[in-house]
Amino acid sequence: MFPDFANPAEWLPWAFASLMGFSILVYVVLDGFDLGVGILFPLADDVEKDKMIGSIGPFWDANETWLVLAVGLLLVAFPTAHGMILTALYLPVFIMLIGLILRGVAFEFRAKAHAKHKRLWNNLFFAGSTLTALSQGFMLGLYIMGLEQTLATYAFGALTAVALAVGYSFIGATWLIHKAEGGLQLKAVQWAKESLWGIIIGIGAVSLATPLVSTRIFDRWLDFPNAFYLAPIPIISLVLVVVLWRMIRQMPFENDARSWLPFAVSTAIFALAYIGLAYSFYPYVVPEQLTIYEAAAAPESLMIILVGACFVVPTIAGYSLLAYYIFRGKATALRYD
């Protein structure tokens, strides 16, 4: 599981795979709630819509940048894999990009365009968020299926697409439970209750499918003693889902206590599922075809990036936290003054 830390050609790819994995996880959670808020958009009335936008407005841009960092790391650290994966996923990538474009610009246009066009931009904001979530879920499914393109893998991709979109709405709803108050908060609680199944089906389907696709992954999870050490991952996930379900049924609590807890717990569930997935595929970056060690760029080039990353990534984390701190508390409609 761990590389030889004396040999740069071994530990550098490992470090970059970890860094890339971390970026993807941060992206999934952070832009996950932005996209989720977008998917839930049509369910809210006009005043609530402005507040929903207000709850993600100062953050979405930086959240999306984690995707750029993740793809950037794939590009720079594992260039061959970047080409292989993205050419195989040519069409879903195109759909995701169109979705991201629509979501990002609709965000600005809806606030600035003529009022009679606001509805159009609202719809495009929803459409962009949904397209992005669906295509990301579809890509996840195809990736798990080893990037094979058959009817069966497409069907699985369709399942993960829907599951991820619903999963994003769930984490979006938990974000709104924290950032909203009054009627919108009650709605968010309702949305969270109704979309929790997305997480269960999504994680369930992926957990069942991955070992079935590859005997390597099957053995890795079910051989003794590995199975014993790994058991906490599914068990804790299950416990957290139950906790979440019971908690949301009683929310909001008096004085808005612990409104942040559902979001924190869902983040933990996403993280556990993600760690499980990473464990399944390691050391492959293109499933069953190319390992991170085979795909890695020259150690000298990786070293140059890593040195910078050691200084820059903590700084990014620092000022990101500053932004979240400045815009803490309940969301209001956004104003420029």
Next chain:
Amino acid sequence: MEALDTLMLSRIQFAANISFHILFPTITIALGWVLFFFRVRFAQTSDEKWMNAYRFWVKIFALSFAMGVVSGITMSFQFGTNWPGFMETVGNIAGPLLAYEVMTAFFLEAVFIGIMLFGFSRVPGWLHMLATFLVAFGTTMSAFWIIVLNSWMHTPQGFEMVDGVAFATNWWEIIFNPSMPYRFAHMMIASFLTVAFLIAGVSALRRLMGDGSREVKTMLKTGLVLGAMLIPAQIYVGDLHGLNTKVYQPAKVAAMEGNWETGTNVPLILFALPNEETRSNDYEIGIPGLASLILTHSWDGEVVGLNEFVEEDGTVMHPPVAPVFWSFRTMVGTGMAMLAMSWLGVFLMWKRRRMHDASTTKHWLAVEGLPKVMLYALVPMAFSGWVATLAGWYTTEIGRQPWLVNGVVTTAEAVAQVPAGMVAGTLVGYLVAYAALLFAYISVIVYLARKAARGDDGRAIDMEHSGKAQVAALQPAE
């Protein structure tokens, strides 16, 4: 005419994406600094007009920024979907440069733009000013890193090839490659010129709509003076850049000049239709010897022609001539129009400086000196920076063909082997989306200008009387 195969379609698709993308950074790079200037002036003078100018342009900045971010994400994916051979060959060099762009620039601007846009009443004044500064700084850093990589693709050095893969040997040489300083300076000034004319054009429009506010006058002055100051600098830097290109990419310069045969006393061609079939120019009109003079600073200097770049087996290793030739002329022509407009504008404002409203104090320039016809002429110049910038980039990038990285890897070697139909289909999708967004973007700028001209610049949107208000707003200024 090349067939529309996967290579050609991938090139068109990437060109469409990167052309759409560069429109917005071109605005945000300089507009960030102009906003910082407005913000500092407000802090210094407490004069409301600076804050009004800031508030108006920060909206256009936010819009442009979002357009730039989302179209930029497309780029980072298309390296993989369209040009896998690029990273496989030169990934060891392009990788760290791109990584540093993401790490030092993207996050900086993306985080602080939230504070810059929505934090005015939430954070202390100094922090808001700092956020504005950091966003401007971030956009400039981003431009720096990407220009470093782009310049390296034109003038690569500081690396060695092992088994067909580039390995870095000297990062200092890679970053400060021969064309980088010229390209970076040329692009930065291009960005400032684009913003100068955008501000002048939109402010002229607002004045024509009857906006007599002080901030419009200030902005009009800011735009024209900035343009008039920078255009000579741009011509000078452009000339230096051209001389640099002549040393490192002579085929590009030959295509820019439409010069087929190596020779002395080469004419500067004003008009021609370059013909790749006959390898000569049709309908050529030129000034004898002037190209030699410009490129070598001597009437009988030798200038290399395109025919030097045909290999013995007939393979053409120079760029397609007509697009480079015409893009270059479009850029220079637009630059000349900018020169004429900005200098004329400043001269008129200076000549009538006594017309200034506040005639008690000494003023060097009076916006009142600009006749209406001048304002009408400035409006279409609002996006002249886009035309010149795109034409310039087409000159240099098409001029790099057939190479992807000059002398290292060709575009054909790097292209992804995906079905042409898929590239064509997605290309149409992108083009439709981009056309619609461009239309929406320009419409919204016009709409914001109209709203501001009505004095209805707050966040409250009252559209019930928009029809009437438009008619009223289009009355003459005085």
